[in-house]
Amino acid sequence: MNRYIQMLRMVSRTFTLSIEQLPKDIRDAVALSYLLYRVSDCLEDHATIEAAEKAQLLELWSKILEGQSAPAELTRQISNLDASDPEVYVAQQADDLIDYLNTFPPDIRTIIIDRVNETTLGMARWQKQGPYVKTEAELDDYMYYVAGLVGYLLTDLFAWHSPRIKARKNALLPLSREFGLALQTVNVIRGLRKDYDRGWVFVPQTFLKQADLTPDQLFMINFEERGLQVVRMLADKAEQHLQHGLEYILTIPRTQHRIRLFCIWPLFFAAKTLAISRNNVSVLRDEAKMSRAQVKTIVRDTTLLGWSNRWLHRYYTSLDYST
Numbered sequence: 001m002n003r004y005i006q007m008l009r010m011v012s013r014t015f016t017l018s019i020e021q022l023p024k025d026i027r028d029a030v031a032l033s034y035l036l037y038r039v040s041d042c043l044e045d046h047a048t049i050e051a052a053e054k055a056q057l058l059e060l061w062s063k064i065l066e067g068q069s070a071p072a073e074l075t076r077q078i079s080n081l082d083a084s085d086p087e088v089y090v091a092q093q094a095d096d097l098i099d100y101l102n103t104f105p106p107d108i109r110t111i112i113i114d115r116v117n118e119t120t121l122g123m124a125r126w127q128k129q130g131p132y133v134k135t136e137a138e139l140d141d142y143m144y145y146v147a148g149l150v151g152y153l154l155t156d157l158f159a160w161h162s163p164r165i166k167a168r169k170n171a172l173l174p175l176s177r178e179f180g181l182a183l184q185t186v187n188v189i190r191g192l193r194k195d196y197d198r199g200w201v202f203v204p205q206t207f208l209k210q211a212d213l214t215p216d217q218l219f220m221i222n223f224e225e226r227g228l229q230v231v232r233m234l235a236d237k238a239e240q241h242l243q244h245g246l247e248y249i250l251t252i253p254r255t256q257h258r259i260r261l262f263c264i265w266p267l268f269f270a271a272k273t274l275a276i277s278r279n280n281v282s283v284l285r286d287e288a289k290m291s292r293a294q295v296k297t298i299v300r301d302t303t304l305l306g307w308s309n310r311w312l313h314r315y316y317t318s319l320d321y322s323t
Helices: 003-011 013-019 024-045 051-065 071-077 086-091 094-101 106-129 136-161 163-167 169-190 192-197 205-210 221-251 257-277 292-305 309-318
Strands: none
Touching (some): 003 086
């Protein structure tokens, strides 16, 4: 087994499942891109690193991606972190990942470096800005950097692989941003409590004001009914992005079934997670998750019939039910 696939499985078995569906010539590029993004994620999310240091490390990682600094400088600075954490382990392999990146064709390297680098610098800016978002527009700005750019990168790689997708690239690019924002908005809902516990609240303050809540009250038992109002606001926002994400999938030629499956699974998992989360206080207390049985059902059904746009529309609608 490719050691990079093994590393992927350490940090996300579900996403690895999607990557393994891709055609070989882009599968390895997407796998590497995901690992490079996880280096950025580790530097942004690690609980014991202060915000100023996170910004400095992210800016260093940007210079490494651009070939202006050596990966050894980053791995030296994070050598004290616990490598039993899968994300830390991946970040500590930065020198190996850069070596692997350099084996790809120049046009693929350019796609990967440009998109991952822009995300990394956006994360650094947000670490300097602070742990709260004032408005929905600010939330969208943050999500653009951590997810919308991922959508652009994937579309770039899909278009490189397939002339038929390349012919539709102008239609796909704006939808690919929405695809990324859809997944990230659901991630925000899933991670509300975890993010709060590490000092971040990604709920727009305008949403909290509508429910007459402070960030701390959002997670207090006495305010759960009002807290669920905020969850529903986020869920409504996620649903709008998900609808555009579905349109993105339907725009990909039906002959590209493996690429469609790669996109279908995370989007449909997000739609199902959203249905489970919408009126669920577990989102405020801990986290709401899909069951393994629900994951397997979506994978089985879409593998068989995901080539049909009409069927995908109907199936997506059926995911609205949380059971």
